[in-house]
Amino acid sequence: MVEFIKLIEWLFNSRFKDASEMLKAIFEKTHYDEQIEDEKIKNILELISSAENISTKEFLDKVSLFTNMDEEINGDYVYLMTLHNTKGLEFPVVFITGLEEGLLPYCKAIKNDEDIAEERxxxxxxxxxxxxxxxLTGANKRxxxxxxxxxxxxxxxKDIPKDCCHWIEKITDKHQIKLTSIDAKDKLDKHFTLFTTGCRVKHPSWGIGVVRDCYGEGEDLKVVINFQNYGIKRIAVKFANLEKI
Structure with a gap:
């Protein structure tokens, strides 16, 4: 451990003309060639050669984007990875899941503008x-x-231009709001239609939308609606002249 600390201190205080010189110094100082076979030594020498005439920072930036998948990228595979690990890669088709508040952006980043910018x-x-x-996919419930x-x-x-994408509303768990008491049911008038998740509605100002969620009962009945041109709206039914279509 002491020798390792001395090596790190020596590297920290040294000045190298390029990344190749740094790698060569580490290779020689650690006597790594005595611990590996000839074929691996050739690989290391090739790595040292590839780092000539570039700075240490540029070299580290370059290798940080390299993964084992770079050699297999043309294969007929499905790759599962984090967003951080996608840097430097390209695919014909990409699925990004979890486009939901609390996941992306992550819940701990929501209160900080800089963290939100980094998530974006x-x-x-x-x-x-x-x-x-x-x-780009997300879930109604999780x-x-x-x-x-x-x-x-x-x-x-909301930052994505509407003419660049096609919104698909896929509902897999349809449920209907049920009134739990006769008193609550009696308070409803003709405007309090029972909405179901996935049904289409029309609003006098926002036009046609799809119900994403319903909660509450009686005069407290509320719906979450995705309007084509206005995005997500949370509406108290008693104040909105909604028409079920």
């Missing part, structure tokens, strides 16, 4: 990996911390 840049990196087709929770679409989706 991370999503941009992932989106630009697609050469032909990009799918089980988090052992509880089923309603999810809101990621705020980043």
């Amino acid at each position: 840049r991370l999503l941009y990196v992932g989106m630009t990996r697609a050469k032909d087709l990009l799918w 089980k988090l911390y052992s509880k089923m929770q309603n999810q809101e679409p990621s705020r980043f989706l």
Whole structure:
């Protein structure tokens, strides 16, 4: 351990003309050639040669983008990876999942503008990996911390020009709002239609939309609607003249 610390201190205080000189110095100082076979020594010498005439920073930036998949990228595979690991790669088709508030952007980043900006840049990196087709997906409901929770679409989706994408509303869990008491049911008038997740509605100002979620009952009945031209709206039914279509 002492020798290792001395080596790190020596590297920290040394000045190398390029990355190749640094790698060669590490190779010689550690006597690594005594611990590996000839074939691997050739690989290391080739690595040292490839680092000639570039700075250490440029070299590290370059190798940080390299993964084992670079050699297999033309294969007929499906790759599963984090957004951080997609840098430097490209694919004909890319699926990015979890475009929901609390996931992307991550919940701990929401209160900090700089963190939000970093999350946005991370999503941009992932989106630009697609050469032909990009799918951005999210869930209406997700089980988090052992509880089923309603999810809101990621705020980043609003930044994407509408003419650049096609929104597909896929509902897999249809449910109908049920009134739990006769009193609540009696309070409803003709405007309080029972909405179901996935049904289409028309608003006098925002036009046609799709119901994404419903909650509450009676006069507290609320719906979350995705309007084609206005995005997600959370509406109290008693104040909105909604028409089910």
